Every structure is written in C-alpha cells, then in structure tokens.
C-alpha cells in the first residue's frame with residue numbers, strides 16, 4: 426500500500442521475557458477504517474500501545490505519515506496527530522466532563538478552534554453536554570466511552586486508535602457508538618484503527634480487517650470478504666456453517682459476541 | 683476569656699503550618715503515590731535559606747522570601763528529576779527509606795552550611811502586637827494565618843482555573859491517559875514537586891519568626907504527616923483541616939492538660955479518628971484507579 430497513513434512492519438513487543446506480538450505487519454490507508462480482530466489476550470492492546478508509544482517494540486517499525494515513530498514517547502506521538510482511545514476508557518475521574526474534553530485539546534493553542542470542537546463533540550454526543558459539569562467518574566460506562574472518544578477527538582487527530590470501545594456495553598449502545606465512529610471517520614476525515622473482539626460490529630463498519638491469533642496476523646481481507654469466510658463465521662461470529670467442514674485451523678473455542 | 687482567644691489564634695497559626703506541610707505530602711502522594719518524609723526538612727531548608735538571604739546577603743525581607751521559596755521549589759523539581767523519578771514503581775518501603783534518608787542528608791547539609799546555632803529570622807512582623815478587644819494579637823501569628831489563606835487561594839485558582847493546573851490534576855488522576863493527551867507527565871510531576879517544596883518553604887518562612895530556626899525544625903513534618911493522615915491522606919482540604927485540628931488540640935492540651943500531654947494529644951486524636959473512620963476525615967472510601 427503506497428499511500429498508507431500508518432504502516433506497521435514486523436513488530437515484536439515483549440512483556441519482560443514474554444512475547445506478546447510476534448512479527449505483526451499491517452497498513453492503514455488514509456481515510457479508511459481498519460480493524461484488527463482477536464480474542465482476549467491475542468495482543469490487540471499491545472499493538473495499539475506499541476503504535477502510540479506506551480510500549481517500545483523489540484523489533485520492527487511503525488511508520489506514521491512517512492515518519493518512523495516507534496520508541497517515541499506517547500505525548501510526542503499524540504502531537505503528531507495520532508490519538509489513542511485506550512481500553513477501559515481511562516477518563517480523569519475527578520475532573521468534570523468538560524475539563525476532560527479540554528485536556529484532550531491540551532496540545533492545541535487555538536482557543537477558538539477548541540471551542541468549536543467542543544460544540545462539535547457535544548453534537549455527536551448530546552449526553553455529554555448535559556453532563557458537562559459532572560465529574561467523569563460519575564458517568565456510566567457508555568458515557569465514559571463516549572467521553573473517551575470525544576476527548577481523543579478534541580486533539581483534532583489525523584488518526585484515532587480505538588481499543589475495544591464495545592467492551593462491557595449493551596448492544597444498542599455499541600451500535601450508537603459505532604455509528605458515531607463512522608460519522609467521525611467520514612465527516613472529520615479521521616482515519617480509524619479499531620481493535621475489537623466484537624467481530625460482528627467491527628466487520629460491518631470497517632473497510633479492511635486483520636485477524637490476530639496469539640500475537641500473529643493469521644488472515645487479512647476486505648471486511649466484506651472476511652464476513653463470508655467460514656472460519657470467521659464459526660469462530661468470531663458464532664454462526665455454524667454446516668456446509669463447510671474445513672480443517673480446523675484454530676483450536677480456540679468459538680467466540681460469542 | 684482572653685487566654686482562650688489567644689490560644690485559638692496561636693493554635694490556628696501553628697495548625698496552618700502543619701496544614702501547609704501536610705498539603706505538600708498530599709500533592710506529591712496524589713501525583714506519584716509516594717510519601718515524601720523529607721517534606722519537613724524542605725521546610726527547614728526554606729527557613730534557613732530565607733535567613734541566609736536576609737542576614738548574610740542583606741536582601742530585604744520580601745526579596746529574600748521570594749528567593750528562598752524559588753530556590754527550594756527549584757530544588758524540589760531537581761530532586762524529582764534526578765532522584766525520585768528513578769525509584770517510582772519500586773517497593774514502597776524502599777521509597778520511604780529513601781525520603782527519610784534524604785531528610786537526614788538535608789539536615790546535615792544545613793548544619794554544615796549554616797552551622798548548628800539557633801537563629802531568629804528578622805521580619806517586618808517581629809515582636810509587634812495589636813490590642814484587639816483586650817487580647818494582644820501578635821503580628822507574627824496573624825501573618826501565618828493570612829499567608830496561609832492567601833497561599834491556599836492562589837493554589838486553588840491555579841489548580842482549578844489554569845490549563846497547566848488542571849493538567850497537573852489530570853496527570854495525578856490518570857498518568858497513562860495524561861500521556862495520551864500529550865501532557866508532558868514527567869514535567870507535571872516535577873512541577874508538583876516544585877510546588878510542594880515551595881509551599882513547605884513558605885511554611886518555614888512563616889513559622890520562623892515564632893519558632894526559631896535550627897536544623898531540627900523539620901521534625902514538625904511528623905505532626906504534619908499526622909495531619910495529612912487525619913484529613914484522609916489524599917485530600918487537600920483534609921490536609922488543611924487536619925493541620926488546624928492538630929494545631930488547636932496541641933495548644934489547648936498544652937494549656938489545660940498536665941505536662942506532657944501536649945505532644946501526644948495530637949496522636950491520641952489521630953488514633954481515635956482512625957479507629958472510627960479509617961479513611962480519615964475527608965478520605966474517599968474507594969481507592970483511586972491507577
């Protein structure tokens with residue numbers, strides 16, 4: 426992919442002696458939504474943490490807008506236009522919703538632009554406007570997820586990394602949040618890398634998908650085609666396709682979601 | 683009647699000092715989960731530095747205060763950057779020993795630099811008093827209270843109304859998320875150390891005229907630590923209220939209870955409060971998520 430906004434090549438990251446991702450390569454074209462699917466413990470969070478600079482890789486490169494960024498500190502990576510929406514929301518619990526959002530814009534100096542973007546995220550998530558003066562720690566899980574996404578958006582990023590935004594949320598809420606992610610992608614021209622266990626949702630909003638198994642990419646294709654693959658149907662979507670009795674490439678038990 | 687009012691004033695003033703030093707404990711703890719037992723010794727350094735600027739170098743009082751507070755604050759920031767940042771994540775007892783050791787180093791540094799004599803800090807408030815309704819109000823005590831109130835107001839506005847102040851709160855509440863926002867977390871923590879050290883230095887400068895300056899001034903840090911625990915370690919209003927409570931208890935027990943109670947009364951109250959409310963007066967029941 427010549428015009429990839431983000432390119433990851435042969436990435437290997439360890440927790441001490443334990444290897445969490447081994448030789449992962451993928452690319453995210455500008456303007457696209459790309460998803461990395463994987464079961465719990467597959468290494469999705471580790472990939473995002475390595476891309477955003479929280480973890481340093483042992484090997485491999487991360488190239489963002491043509492520049493190698495592996496090993497940079499996370500605050501530097503954010504300043505380059507790559508915003509990370511972490512797993513488990515990670516809001517600032519004792520700051521108000523609005524203060525949280527303003528912290529999202531910490532790296533910006535254009536006060537007018539920040540004020541406009543505050544209006545913009547309140548339009549995407551009206552519940553945040555209603556709760557603007559409440560402490561973030563008092564919000565529900567879904568509201569915290571909305572806040573976490575909005576806070577990342579306040580940095581006016583070129584690209585967002587989303588770590589399992591559906592985790593622990595009701596299906597209706599997940600759909601609402603994913604709809605907004607699609608709108609943000611289209612309307613704000615924000616490229617999205619979404620890692621998920623919720624394959625069904627992710628494959629329906631993303632353009633291209635990778636499947637991660639125990640730290641390795643084992644499959645990649647357009648989401649439309651991935652949705653048709655028997656293995657995906659069986660192990661990630663929980664649909665048993667009786668017509669196909671292919672060799673069991675995966676020993677993992679099937680995933681429900 | 684007069685003596686009671688006198689004790690209120692003096693107790694509040696001493697309590698303010700405890701509260702300010704306790705505030706330093708709490709700020710650093712909230713940010714880094716580290717208890718800095720050298721906090722009292724930073725206060726001692728503040729008092730000595732101010733004395734040095736006035737008496738040795740002939741600066742005016744206000745200039746000397748500004749210089750002393752700035753030097754101790756800078757020292758606090760360097761201490762964080764050079765020493766304490768390296769021990770974050772190490773076992774708590776190692777860090778506690780380190781800060782206790784630092785306190786001892788500061789005390790010997792002080793006695794080497796300034797000698798082991800006892801000094802009096804000359805101030806514009808020294809040995810002046812005004813009669814208010816039959817009570818002699820010492821300007822030194824009033825200056826402590828007024829100084830503390832002003833300082834707290836400035837800190838409050840700074841932490842809640844400036845971008846960098848809110849960013850310091852954010853970094854204290856969730857370090858990782860602060861990194862993701864592009865907040866330079868290490869710099870924020872060094873600034874928090876600078877503020878804590880600066881506040882301790884101000885406490886030292888305020889206390890010096892009513893106490894005397896010697897290298898053991900820093901042992902007040904232990905009472906301030908008790909104040910912080912009493913307030914619910916981690917709560918800023920709690921640290922101040924805890925300091926005032928201990929200051930008042932101490933003065934009253936010194937005046938009305940038999941000899942010797944003065945020094946233990948504060949700890950007795952601390953034990954009683956903790957027995958009833960282990961999280962302290964202002965402590966949250968839940969622990970913060972790291």
Ligand SMILES: Nc1ncnc2c1ncn2[C@@H]1O[C@H](COP(=O)(O)OP(=O)(O)O)[C@@H](O)[C@H]1O
Pocket residue numbers: 440443444445463464465466467468469470471472
């Ligand atoms: N802090 C850690 N220390 C050691 N191993 C870890 C740590 N975090 C994750 N791992 C291991 O790394 C692997 C990948 O984890 P992670 O990236 O969190 O997976 P996912 O996000 O896909 O659930 C797992 O095997 C997990 O046990």
Ligand SMILES: [Mg+2]
Pocket residue numbers: 469470471512589
């Ligand atoms: Mg994960």
